[in-house]
Amino acid sequence: MDALSSVLSRIALRAGVFYSGNLCGLHDFEHDVFKGHLHLIERGPITLHMLGQADVHLTEPTVLFLPRPQWHRLSADDGAGADVVCGTIALGGGVHNPVSASLPDVVQVPLSALPGVRALLALMRQEAFQEQPGRQAVLDRLCEVLILQLLRHCMAQGITSGGLLAGLADPKLGKALRAVHDDPAQDWDLPNMAAAASMSRARFAHHFKAVLGHTPAHYLSQWRIQTAQQLMQQGQSIQQAAHAVGYGSASAFTRAFVRELGISPGAWLMATSKGGPQTQH
Missing domain, CATH: 2.60.120.10 (Jelly Rolls)
Incomplete structure (x- = not known):
């Protein structure tokens, strides 16, 4: 794909x-x-x-x-x-x-x-x-x-204006982004992401931030949470969604979710089921 x-x-x-x-x-x-x-x-x-x-x-x-x-x-x-x-x-x-x-x-x-x-x-x-x-x-x-x-x-x-589309269009960053998108649960530390892009760690980190406006770790967290949101809307429990995107526990996922969106996964899911906002950030 x-x-x-x-x-x-x-x-x-x-x-x-x-x-x-x-x-x-x-x-x-x-x-x-x-x-x-x-x-x-x-x-x-x-x-x-x-x-x-x-x-x-x-x-x-x-x-x-x-x-x-x-x-x-x-x-x-x-x-x-x-x-x-x-x-x-x-x-x-x-x-x-x-x-x-x-x-x-x-x-x-x-x-x-x-x-x-x-x-x-x-x-x-x-x-x-x-x-x-x-x-x-x-x-x-x-x-x-x-x-x-x-x-x-x-x-x-x-x-x-930078961001994801610019990253996808980049020949090397696009490889790393596609790998992360296809398997967000993998242990995507900086060396693994840089290897997917065929770049050194330092060069990858600098280029990633310059093009996407976020560090690789921040982008990974955003993508995992966004993927988990979709899974929860499809009927998976909070714990199932957390494990599916790479979090070791529901509590770790909840902390990351609140840090990113300012709302707990349960509260977010309740809001979306009532037609509320899809995200809070």
Whole structure:
């Protein structure tokens, strides 16, 4: 399994298309506590407004991805308007998951730079205007495919602000990250992680911190806890999840969980079962 697939198999990607059609005038998109936004601009012009940032004027077909929750506004001509598809994007682990954290506040990519998107657009348009069974589910899945293509592009073109995606794109760090992701329960001390990257310990530690912004030990702890969260949501007990990701006891896991998230695993699980936040950090 390639590095990005390895990550996304453990960080659930969910997209929800909520509008497809012509957009006229001003439209505000409120801060969503748990989700980012995707806007597929098929025909403009259109302008993106965000608090504290310069306006983004778009005249060509473009994908806009706001990976973290933030208020923004789209403005289009009152007459001709703009043809858009709008959706929300949620990644498992909450809004601070390592994939979203790797990206800038706005990812702006012309459709011409994303091979195959035209065919995807045609399918989305076809589904949007036909009342077929499963219409919403198909639109949501197609939107997820678009996000995957966008993440590929970001890795290939270096459109990251450091973090996990930059690490996965690094030829040597990517090897170590994939090994950790595939088997988080292994005894991943610094020498073992450096060996997986075919680097010396000192060089690996320095390069890892420079690219991902965390020490290898801190990243390992985050990944183990995030993997354990997924296992608990799938029905495993706290003790089972703790052992599955490499903790010798439930109490050691609980201490690490509280240190990382500020909440106990039991309290977190209760909050998520009631629709509360997925993480507290």
